[in-house]
Amino acid sequence: MKKLLLTIMLVGGFGLSYAQSDYYNDYRRSVTDVNWQTVIADLLLSKTQANEIYSLNDRYHDYNSWNRVYVSNPDRWRNDRYVELERIMGRDKYLKFKNKYYKGQNPVAVYNRNKNNDKKYKHNNKKVYVVKEKHGNGHHH
Helix, strand or coil, X not given: CHHHHHHHHHHHXXXXXXXXXXXXXXXXXXXXXXXXXHHHHHCCCCHHHHHXXXXXXXXXXXXXXXXXXXXXXXXXXXXXXXXXXXXXXXXXXXXHHHHHHHCCCCHHHHHHHHHXXXXXXXXXXXXXXXXXXXXXXXXXX
């Protein structure tokens, strides 16, 4: 419990927080935004591979079960999940999966970029840009 409070205080203190629940929501989208039956059929995965994917998708059935594993490092879910998917599918089929669903990009990077985009967006409102007009540039009004 102390670690959790310390983490909350540190994250909150820096103001760059990407809330723990946002990480979990990304994780859930990584499961729900893909039609796994279609992936399994398209890649001609075996019944064993299909069962392993379904088991992986069901590993964290709620926020609490996910949070128990990732409370101290919520970023880690991305790497854990996609390393496991690559292991289940095999390198070639995983690359086909990545090409179709992530436009060939590493899914870990896609979710990290989303997280970073969110941070940039949240902090843009704090930046003030001053545009100075040039005077005396030879143009007379």
